Amino acid sequence: MQHIFRSFYLRLWLVLLAVLALFPAVAMAQQVQPQPGKQQDLAIATHAAPPFAMKDADGKWHGLAVDLWRGIASDMGLHYHFVDTDLKGMVQGVADGQYAASVGALTVTPSREALVDFTHPYYTTGFGIAVPKAPPNWLLLIRNFFTWNFLQAVLLLAAILLLVGFLFWLAERKANTDQFGGKTSSGIGSGFWFSAVTMTTVGYGDKAPVTWLGKAIALVWMFAAIIIISTFTGMIASSLTEGRLTGQIQGVSDLNSASVGSIDGSAAQDWLDEEGIAFHAYPSIEAGLAAVRAHQIDAFVYDRPLLVYRMRDGGEGKGLRLVPGTFGRQDYAFALPQHSAMREPMNRDLLTRIESRAWAARLKQVLGRE
Incomplete structure (x- = not known):
């Protein structure tokens, strides 16, 4: 009999403890x-x-x-x-x-x-990319005349013209003293001038080789100049337009080679991680946009509507622009x-x-x- 009562009391205590244990969960459920x-x-x-x-x-x-x-x-x-x-x-x-x-x-x-x-x-939207505003095209064109790439192309072309002019002077300096004679500097200068006008097919006719060697050099140079002038035209055009393309972010693919900023712990971070794009973390949109203006980073990625509002009404978009388009997807x-x-x-x-x-x-x- 004692065994039965002891078992009954034990079960009663277990039930009571179970009921008491439910109170915190019920309270939490009511709170949540x-x-x-x-x-x-x-x-x-x-x-x-x-x-x-x-x-x-x-x-x-x-x-x-x-x-x-x-x-x-x-x-x-x-x-x-x-x-x-x-x-x-x-x-x-x-x-x-x-x-x-x-x-x-x-x-x-x-x-x-x-x-x-x-x-x-x-509300359904996507991510935006804030970048610095590009200077006007005419300003970029003028600025790129003074780039190292453009200067390299011009110097290389001048070196080739000088080399060909030197060969003309060697071939013509004795037999054609009227056009390529005189002082060494004057003769080489005449050769440089002749090689330049021949390459550009201007052909003023003020100078011409008279020796068989000079004519042979001129013939080879005419055909070689066709290839060279085409190559250098491409190089110079590339150097003049490079500034319009380099560093200009047009979409997501350009972010891989750029310095990007975003906010740590945001949905933008998840999207950048999925795209395999590294980024610098900033505490706020204001800090990220300020970093773009200061050229500390190339682009700042975040929710497009928040960027639109900040850059339009917040006065924080001075010197900045949004890349056209919406990237990724966000559901608020x-x-x-x-x-x-x-x-x-x-x-x-x-x-x-x-x-x-x-x-x-x-x-x-x-x-x-x-």
């Missing part, structure tokens, strides 16, 4: 998964990312994402307050139960999806705890709002054609 309509003051994480999340002088948050959240929260009867955190905290804080949701320019990525659940995307969404009860009703409200004309007009007003 707030129910719509409950009068709770929810902590909502956000981070400054104009024009999606901005903080005014009075400390009030606004922006495309924040205002969209406000409308949805009002429809759902949610009570909340915003908490400023960093990009990492917007994801990890929701996963840890510190925040009920994260609102802002938060990109859906596989690594983040493993920690939290996302609503339907409210709200982050919620996994298996959140808010997700379904929030998705229904969100889809209704982003498909409205009012949302399209707001996007056009804030982002323009972007």
